[in-house]
Amino acid sequence: MGRDTVVARKIETVLTTLIELQRLKRLDRTGWTLRGMANGTESVAAHSFGVCVTAMMLADQITARGLAVDGERVLRMALLHDWAETRVGDMPRTATHYFGGDARKKAETQAFADIIHDAGAGKGQYEALYRDYEQRGSLEARLVKAADVIDLLIQAYSLERAGAKGLDEFWEVANDPDFNLPAIAHEVVLEVLKSLLEARSKL
Amino acid sequence: MGRDTVVARKIETVLTTLIELQRLKRLDRTGWTLRGMANGTESVAAHSFGVCVTAMMLADQITARGLAVDGERVLRMALLHDWAETRVGDMPRTATHYFGGDARKKAETQAFADIIHDAGAGKGQYEALYRDYEQRGSLEARLVKAADVIDLLIQAYSLERAGAKGLDEFWEVANDPDFNLPAIAHEVVLEVLKSLLEARSKL
Amino acid sequence: MGRDTVVARKIETVLTTLIELQRLKRLDRTGWTLRGMANGTESVAAHSFGVCVTAMMLADQITARGLAVDGERVLRMALLHDWAETRVGDMPRTATHYFGGDARKKAETQAFADIIHDAGAGKGQYEALYRDYEQRGSLEARLVKAADVIDLLIQAYSLERAGAKGLDEFWEVANDPDFNLPAIAHEVVLEVLKSLLEARSKL
Amino acid sequence: MGRDTVVARKIETVLTTLIELQRLKRLDRTGWTLRGMANGTESVAAHSFGVCVTAMMLADQITARGLAVDGERVLRMALLHDWAETRVGDMPRTATHYFGGDARKKAETQAFADIIHDAGAGKGQYEALYRDYEQRGSLEARLVKAADVIDLLIQAYSLERAGAKGLDEFWEVANDPDFNLPAIAHEVVLEVLKSLLEARSKL
Amino acid sequence: MGRDTVVARKIETVLTTLIELQRLKRLDRTGWTLRGMANGTESVAAHSFGVCVTAMMLADQITARGLAVDGERVLRMALLHDWAETRVGDMPRTATHYFGGDARKKAETQAFADIIHDAGAGKGQYEALYRDYEQRGSLEARLVKAADVIDLLIQAYSLERAGAKGLDEFWEVANDPDFNLPAIAHEVVLEVLKSLLEARSKL
Amino acid sequence: MGRDTVVARKIETVLTTLIELQRLKRLDRTGWTLRGMANGTESVAAHSFGVCVTAMMLADQITARGLAVDGERVLRMALLHDWAETRVGDMPRTATHYFGGDARKKAETQAFADIIHDAGAGKGQYEALYRDYEQRGSLEARLVKAADVIDLLIQAYSLERAGAKGLDEFWEVANDPDFNLPAIAHEVVLEVLKSLLEARSKL
Numbered sequence A, B, C, D, E, F: 001m002g003r004d005t006v007v008a009r010k011i012e013t014v015l016t017t018l019i020e021l022q023r024l025k026r027l028d029r030t031g032w033t034l035r036g037m038a039n040g041t042e043s044v045a046a047h048s049f050g051v052c053v054t055a056m057m058l059a060d061q062i063t064a065r066g067l068a069v070d071g072e073r074v075l076r077m078a079l080l081h082d083w084a085e086t087r088v089g090d091m092p093r094t095a096t097h098y099f100g101g102d103a104r105k106k107a108e109t110q111a112f113a114d115i116i117h118d119a120g121a122g123k124g125q126y127e128a129l130y131r132d133y134e135q136r137g138s139l140e141a142r143l144v145k146a147a148d149v150i151d152l153l154i155q156a157y158s159l160e161r162a163g164a165k166g167l168d169e170f171w172e173v174a175n176d177p178d179f180n181l182p183a184i185a186h187e188v189v190l191e192v193l194k195s196l197l198e199a200r201s202k203l
Helices: A003-025 A030-034 A044-064 A071-080 A093-099 A101-115 A120-135 A139-161 A168-175 A183-201 B003-025 B030-034 B044-064 B071-080 B093-099 B101-115 B120-135 B139-161 B168-175 B183-201 C003-025 C030-034 C044-064 C071-080 C093-099 C101-115 C120-135 C139-161 C168-175 C183-201 D003-025 D030-034 D044-064 D071-080 D093-099 D101-115 D120-135 D139-161 D168-175 D183-201 E003-025 E030-034 E044-064 E071-080 E093-099 E101-115 E120-135 E139-161 E168-175 E183-201 F003-025 F030-034 F044-064 F071-080 F093-099 F101-115 F120-135 F139-161 F168-175 F183-201
Strands: none
Touching (some): A003 F139, A003 F183, A030 A139, A044 A071, A044 F044, A071 F071, A101 A120, A120 A139, A120 F044, A139 A168, B003 B101, B003 C044, B030 B139, B044 B183, B044 C044, B071 B139, B101 B120, C030 C139, C044 C139, C093 C101, C120 C139, C139 C168, C168 C183, D003 E139, D044 D071, D044 E044, D120 E044, D139 D183, D139 E003, D183 E003, E003 E101, E044 E071, E071 E120, E093 F101, E101 F093, F003 F044, F044 F071, F093 F101, F101 F120, F120 F139
């Protein structure tokens, strides 16, 4: 098999990965649906976009205050943190209770590995980033987790501003944020949360 | 605590169960969404309705040919076979691969048990029926499983008749039906499947 | 025509019935749509599922208190009580005012008869059950009617809990329940309604 | 009660009519839903818009060929021909079979009368136009009926162009158009239908 | 080319126009979507229907009070006032700020001209009506603009009645209506607005 | 005003930016809607996610072949390239024709500037990246543009695989890709496009 064929086959598999990830564009986040919001409230892809935006802005504020954050790692990690859902679905929070957090992590890690199995050149890095995110092993990983929560709450706030009710349980996390971040990062995250709670109190 | 209070509390918990099961009315079956169908194609509640109807009609044909089927058990089992999804969500088929069939069964069984924990008088029976269904321990359980598959295929057929494509993988099961049913029941199920494949071939 | 052909044809017509009933999975309940809820709030199939669940649980509580209820009749009746809507649609309450209750009943009864015309072995029983339901001729029929109302109110409650307004007119029925049930059954139904009104008052 | 109060009350009732007619903006045309199209394919209000546009353009072509058509009557009639559906819903074609065409007409006529009961100054005219439309008593009424059919077929064509199937039964009417129109009007309507069938044959 | 061919070609182009205008049946009004309402809240076609209905009823009240209004012009103008959106989309209000009102008008006017380029006999009149509407050059044009605003507010009211929030900015226009209408027309429009604000205050 | 107040105010404005960008989660991409796909097919946020994923994978393949690409710039640019749509909406392609490409760019650039006006620390960089993207001034900018097109085509392919038709015009761009990229980058992009066209030809 000549070099050209190999390359062609590789690109083809990159395409296969991209096609599979398209599925996240229409997969509903079940948290909203289970609480009576209309279908189509938020797709997993739309949420991932929100996490990327939030993570980037948080990283930029933190950097500005003098703490080094690797922006590219933050963005890549935020982008891929939910890819496993193309294969395991968007499981509601209660599902973790029944499967166990470890089993869920293990299943998602394996699903992620299979999804990117033929993703070509970036594959090794994607796996390392995913592992880091799952283990909250770096400042970047923990920051993306904070962005994941903040995007959830901004979505809840947006829905409430439009008339939705019954979303209180989502806000409990905001009152007990234990993000395990270095002081400066923690400060920025807490300020955003505080502003958000204030905005909510004025609805 | 007097008898009245106890009764009132019990009914209240029955209501809590009913309210939780409402969630199935809007929870999308992810199988269709992940293959590009629009949100709202089929809710878990709508599917459960379809399984009940299919199971009842199959049972009635089988009974007419001389094999005893307990209609009430069939209906109750079909009705409750997906209740666990209010807590674990509608996991795509691939999810089973990553969690393992046993882990999934165990998680769903526990979720089911918690959902009906306060369902009052019927609770014991619901648990027995769910266990039987999960173990495929009776003719009725195996018949409901067949109805589950047939309703899936009728839904696929309906979508294809309306223009949908890309649903071939669902039909593979129809070509290899191994339902482990007594001869008469098997015969009826196979006839329905054959008719369905014929109808599909004319689209 | 040999026995085989006859059987094959019969099963084919059972399938035709099943395919037609699929339509209920996507047919919106117009009551919600006309009051400004989003499309896809509740399909007729999802509602039928809710009525089956409610009717089963009510029947089980009533039986536990010592009144004999035929569970299978309850379930079958709840399952099929809205099948006519595949042909006449989900008419809003006001439509009955303009067509007259008798004309509506007559039209739906005829539609039901046509839908199950080739439903095979169960046909006779389905017709008897539908007639009984329409006439509220038995405890089971009246219980299914109560379950029909309770499921409607639980759906209204769920929507209100999620922020919906303007659904007061649905609740009027809850304040004037005249279900014509034997004492024990009436007691159970009233307790559920009372609990529901209490839950609503806390929203 | 002085003049001012009367006027104010009148305007208030005009507003009540306008608010009720808003409901048509979200009421799905059941024909598409029952054939497997997604919810939200076409609202009754959107269809009425389509009938108005079609009727206006047909009228203008017919006028240009020398046959007098009253454009204002055509537009008003097209606009109001489905108002009754806020109260009786969008009944599927099969419903007419079960209720009888006369009963349906009678119910819709009464619903229409009640809807516009307080519509103020235009009320008498709206009633006359609705009656004319129901009786196909004028060229304008028959032209609006033709526009009603053509808009249905253009919608079917648009859906088929986007991939929908299973809509053949709608097209049968196009092959047997019996619109009872004067020669020039008939000619124009037939030409549009012919062009539409040609466009469809090229899909 | 004989007369028949010319006629056939013309009708074909009328059909092309009708097919293009179908697109408005599914195009969402972005104002609602951007404020968190569900997709499918209101299509541009449904809104156009609402403007036609509102404009007709306003015109009829005004005429009844002794001011001459050309009902046909009002209806035609209301019907076609948003056709340009098939090509430029439903731009949010803020878009006008960035493009400039004149640029928007110019773009929409050109889009409108292209859409009706082959609309046959009515073409000249449609252009004149659109120009008049854009310039608010006549009583009819200004009345249609008032109807455009009132339909928007009735939609907002309907959504709020169903639980929606966060729509205050739409209501600001109601408090500062500057419709530049003759006294009688202005009076009628103000009365409707006043009634609407009163109805809203009671929600 | 002390330092604390300034910081708090800044974070508040970052939050305001994040809340505004939430709107992209539900804003439909009009291209699909105008061609008859269901509402909710793809939000702008979901598309942006797709562009990020595609851009990252392309960048990684290109880097692997020896051409230096700044991954962080690629990701940031892909993430923010459609933010202006919260204010100007998702304009259909035809809109550019009527407004003129320069006017559109100018309006979007100003909208973008206003959106991030208070975005805090990253603001300057976001503006520079947006300007670069609009001018296709760097390899990264041109690569993101290629990713924008490829994500569009993968979405079209996914829809077609699910039964959609009438999307041919989107594919024309694939046959005439003029991406102005350095040789290695161009090679990778062309290979993906070729694979995609091949996959499409097998549907």
